Amino acid sequence: MRSLRSSEYHPGSRKYPILIEPYDLMKAIAKKKVRVVDVRKTEEYREGHLPTAVSIPLANVLNAEGLEKVVEVFENAGIDDDIHVVVYDDTFGALAARVAWTLEYIGHQNVSLLSVMYSTWKFMGLKTEKRNVVYKKAKHSLNVNKDILATVDYVNSSVGQDGKVLVDSRERLNYLDHHIPKAINIPWKTFSGENKILRSPGELKRLVQNRGISNTQEVITYCGSVGTLSGLAYYALQLAGYRNVKLYAKSLKEWKSLGLPTEIVHDANYWDLSAG
Amino acid sequence: MKSRGQSRRLQIKRTKENWARPEEVNTFAEIVKLYRQKKIGEEEFRRFRLQNGTYGSRMQANFSMVRIKVPSGIITPEQLEKLAFLSDGFSIGGAHVSTRQNIQLHWVQLDDVSEVLRGLEEVGLTTREACGNTIRNVVCSPFAGVCPNEAFDATPYAKAVAKFFLRNPMNQNLPRKFKFNFACCQEHSLVRIADVGLVPAVKEVNGQQVKGFRIYLGGGLGPASFIAELLEDFTPMDDVLPTCMATVRLFDRLGDREKMHRNRMRYLVHDMGFVKFQKLVLKERIIVNATKSTGVKLEIVEEETPSAAPAIVSHESNVNPTGFQRWLRTNTVPQKQRGYVMAFITLQSGDITSRQLKAIAEICREFSAEGCVRTTPSQNIVLRWVLRSDLPYLYEKLVAAGLANPGALTIASTVGCVGTASCNLAITNSHRLAKEIQGKFIELGIDTEDGLRDATIKISGCPNSCGQHEVATLGFYGGASRVNNSLAPTYIMLLGGSTGENASLGKVFTRIPAKKVIDILLKIIELYRQERKEGEKLNEWIDRILRGEGTGSVKNSEGLKVIVDKIAQLPSPEESPDSYVDYGNETRFTAKTARGECAA
Numbered sequence: 077m078r079s080l081r082s083s084e085y086h087p088g089s090r091k092y093p094i095l096i097e098p099y100d101l102m103k104a105i106a107k108k109k110v111r112v113v114d115v116r117k118t119e120e121y122r123e124g125h126l127p128t129a130v131s132i133p134l135a136n137v138l139n140a141e142g143l144e145k146v147v148e149v150f151e152n153a154g155i156d157d158d159i160h161v162v163v164y165d166d167t168f169g170a171l172a173a174r175v176a177w178t179l180e181y182i183g184h185q186n187v188s189l190l191s192v193m194y195s196t197w198k199f200m201g202l203k204t205e206k207r208n209v210v211y212k213k214a215k216h217s218l219n220v221n222k223d224i225l226a227t228v229d230y231v232n233s234s235v236g237q238d239g240k241v242l243v244d245s246r247e248r249l250n251y252l253d254h255h256i257p258k259a260i261n262i263p264w265k266t267f268s269g270e271n272k273i274l275r276s277p278g279e280l281k282r283l284v285q286n287r288g289i290s291n292t293q294e295v296i297t298y299c300g301s302v303g304t305l306s307g308l309a310y311y312a313l314q315l316a317g318y319r320n321v322k323l324y325a326k327s328l329k330e331w332k333s334l335g336l337p338t339e340i341v342h343d344a345n346y347w348d349l350s351a352g
Numbered sequence: 353m354k355s356r357g358q359s360r361r362l363q364i365k366r367t368k369e370n371w372a373r374p375e376e377v378n379t380f381a382e383i384v385k386l387y388r389q390k391k392i393g394e395e396e397f398r399r400f401r402l403q404n405g406t407y408g409s410r411m412q413a414n415f416s417m418v419r420i421k422v423p424s425g426i427i428t429p430e431q432l433e434k435l436a437f438l439s440d441g442f443s444i445g446g447a448h449v450s451t452r453q454n455i456q457l458h459w460v461q462l463d464d465v466s467e468v469l470r471g472l473e474e475v476g477l478t479t480r481e482a483c484g485n486t487i488r489n490v491v492c493s494p495f496a497g498v499c500p501n502e503a504f505d506a507t508p509y510a511k512a513v514a515k516f517f518l519r520n521p522m523n524q525n526l527p528r529k530f531k532f533n534f535a536c537c538q539e540h541s542l543v544r545i546a547d548v549g550l551v552p553a554v555k556e557v558n559g560q561q562v563k564g565f566r567i568y569l570g571g572g573l574g575p576a577s578f579i580a581e582l583l584e585d586f587t588p589m590d591d592v593l594p595t596c597m598a599t600v601r602l603f604d605r606l607g608d609r610e611k612m613h614r615n616r617m618r619y620l621v622h623d624m625g626f627v628k629f630q631k632l633v634l635k636e637r638i639i640v641n642a643t644k645s646t647g648v649k650l651e652i653v654e655e656e657t658p659s660a661a662p663a664i665v666s667h668e669s670n671v672n673p674t675g676f677q678r679w680l681r682t683n684t685v686p687q688k689q690r691g692y693v694m695a696f697i698t699l700q701s702g703d704i705t706s707r708q709l710k711a712i713a714e715i716c717r718e719f720s721a722e723g724c725v726r727t728t729p730s731q732n733i734v735l736r737w738v739l740r741s742d743l744p745y746l747y748e749k750l751v752a753a754g755l756a757n758p759g760a761l762t763i764a765s766t767v768g769c770v771g772t773a774s775c776n777l778a779i780t781n782s783h784r785l786a787k788e789i790q791g792k793f794i795e796l797g798i799d800t801e802d803g804l805r806d807a808t809i810k811i812s813g814c815p816n817s818c819g820q821h822e823v824a825t826l827g828f829y830g831g832a833s834r835v836n837n838s839l840a841p842t843y844i845m846l847l848g849g850s851t852g853e854n855a856s857l858g859k860v861f862t863r864i865p866a867k868k869v870i871d872i873l874l875k876i877i878e879l880y881r882q883e884r885k886e887g888e889k890l891n892e893w894i895d896r897i898l899r900g901e902g903t904g905s906v907k908n909s910e911g912l913k914v915i916v917d918k919i920a921q922l923p924s925p926e927e928s929p930d931s932y933v934d935y936g937n938e939t940r941f942t943a944k945t946a947r948g949e950c951a952a
Binding site: 252 | 461463935
């Protein structure tokens with residue numbers, strides 16, 4: 077596994093890199109300079125987790141009604157405005173990305189994703205622990221970062237607009253079957269590395285440029301239901317150096333529930349090519 | 353499980369081939385960009401991408417099928433894992449094994465193809481000359497090297513021919529595509545449906561055993577199909593490459609570059625007559641031999657293999673998982689090397705998921721002494737050099753990966769080209785039909801009947817024969833017909849085709865609606881069971897009926913046709929709307945096609 081120095085990425089005004097490497101995280105944990113957040117299910121957390129990691133299952137974030145409640149979820153995990161938060165999961169980084177994005181949305185500026193999944197961390201023989209980690213409740217302010225969210229109205233008004241690209245992050249067969257009109261398809265796995273949740277910034281940049289997206293354009297990502305896979309795409313684009321990226325967090329699930337139109341790729345029985 | 357002991361396993365040393373060239377990746381990316389900027393015209397771009405194995409997807413300018421050349425069908429675990437990774441990232445999370453041992457990734461965004469090539473290059477694979485007017489993937493029998501009836505292992509020669517012609521200037525702009533097929537023996541062979549087919553042979557010359565090939569020329573399937581003919585009794589090894597070169601040169605010089613539908617070499621051979629063509633080849637070979645430089649030769653890398661499994665492997669396992677005996681019977685064959693077995697993995701119409709690709713990589717590392725697998729012309733995958741005593745454990749691993757379906761070496765292993773799932777030329781969904789037949793046959797246990805074992809079913813979605821329907825016992829190709837004033841998906845059925853060195857083309861039998869194909873197959877099997885002679889196989893019974901020598905209620909093909917045509921009757925669209933909808937579709941059938949990509 078190629079080790080990437082965290083110093084390689086400091087795009088934009090970020091104080092901390094988008095991705096943090098396992099060994100860098102180990103050091104940060106040892107220095108007690110970081111709040112590690114485990115977004116897997118509670119049962120999985122109980123089986124073992126990264127040292128000092130606090131449990132915030134993705135569902136707790138998604139189910140919190142209203143932004144004040146969302147802030148409270150993070151406050152209960154001892155997250156204040158300044159602490160560096162590192163989020164991880166065991167689902168290709170997609171759940172972690174959605175939680176990290178939420179933190180950024182409520183105005184937290186110091187968030188990173190662990191570059192590998194929990195299972196890889198374990199495979200690497202790095203330390204884990206089982207204790208239930210609890211932190212003193214902290215105080216976090218609410219400064220909504222509206223720029224990174226795309227609402228349904230915003231997406232609807234963006235369809236077909238010059239300078240805006242809608243990216244469907246679902247798998248290819250789902251896209252061929254139906255998608256938001258004019259959306260292009262970059263399946264989330266296009267961005268996945270062979271052992272890491274995302275490829276290197278150079279590769280990501282090349283992939284996105286190959287698809288004809290320039291970094292002067294605004295990119296909106298969406299996926300099938302709650303913005304997890306597209307959350308990962310959101311960070312892939314950031315890592316590729318694209319600054320103007322928004323997440324349509326409620327994604328196709330909301331789009332379809334509102335009866336908005338979708339497009340389909342005609343003239344082929346592509347599903348018949350899928351095996352087993 | 354560990355007690356099986358890794359230590360007593362021999363590992364066969366295989367040379368790793370690198371078919372790729374890194375510079376071709378960036379070139380491809382650059383050319384796509386120029387094309388997008390409209391600096392390169394449609395036709396020029398089309399030729400370029402086809403030369404690099406990138407085929408257009410059905411009715412979609414932005415999507416491609418990436419055809420990966422797999423010479424001799426040999427593929428390593430590392431390559432399988434890379435294919436899994438690439439299919440997840442850029443395709444549909446799976447791949448497709450073709451009847452010419454290629455592996456195809458479908459529905460790849462054109463602008464991502466260079467990234468796929470980049471990944472392939474990392475593991476030594478290429479798409480170069482997988483499509484277009486070039487020498488396509490060199491096919492070799494998956495039994496080569498382990499077949500009890502072979503004169504010698506053809507694999508090193510097949511690989512050397514592939515290596516010689518890949519990127520060779522003489523093969524960059526042929527009148528049309530050109531195919532080499534290597535056999536292991538008389539039986540396991542597709543040599544007579546290729547432009548050049550080669551069967552290993554040994555001849556006694558001056559008291560010495562000399563290696564060589566029987567070379568067949570001018571075969572091929574398509575709207576008009578021809579069986580290749582033997583060039584000479586025996587071609588000694590020194591003359592093999594000159595013969596191949598002479599044939600390619602003649603085709604390049606004399607082949608038709610005008611009429612797209614008649615420019616395969618088989619038409620050239622047919623039009624001038626084989627005897628004349630034969631003379632020309634032999635004469636051209638003299639010129640090649642007289643003028644080629646001494647460096648022009650096949651690079652043969654012989655690999656040593658054991659003649660039997662290590663003797664200590666004697667204890668048979670007592671493990672007998674459910675379904676194991678059936679799978680053992682329908683999916684495994686002993687190798688000529690005692691104690692070793694070939695184990696076939698049954699795919700459905702050649703489809704395989706990325707997860708399964710990864711599973712096979714792991715299984716291959718654990719169970720195959722040669723450390724690679726081969727794709728087969730029946731669209732399956734075979735693990736070779738498996739210890740007989742390991743089979744129950746192998747089976748359990750295959751079950752866990754969803755890869756333990758029985759029937760690989762039987763009639764149930766139906767071949768189906770991609771059809772309307774991705775091809776511009778297809779009229780019907782042959783791909784899905786093949787899967788439906790396979791599923792039904794396995795459900796009914798048809799794969800377990802010895803009499804049905806050697807018969808084959810092959811289906812193409814149009815007359816162009818990618819499904820090789822003409823060499824099937826029961827072959828089908830797709831079309832559209834007006835029935836009861838409505839358009840219905842139909843198939844022309846052919847009977848009595850066969851592969852092997854004595855291959856013959858099937859005879860056109862009758863036209864039947866897609867939705868009646870399974871009923872008719874089952875009826876034919878039922879009739880066969882009633883009327884067969886003792887020990888007679890289905891393919892033998894069909895041949896006898898075609899000769900008009902039936903002894904029961906079916907005397908000849910006309911008699912069979914009466915029975916079949918009765919079942920083939922379709923109710924009106926009002927009574928049975930589903931009969932007018934093709935497999936895998938929800939709406940009424942329409943026959944849509946677009947320009948083919950087979951020729952550049």
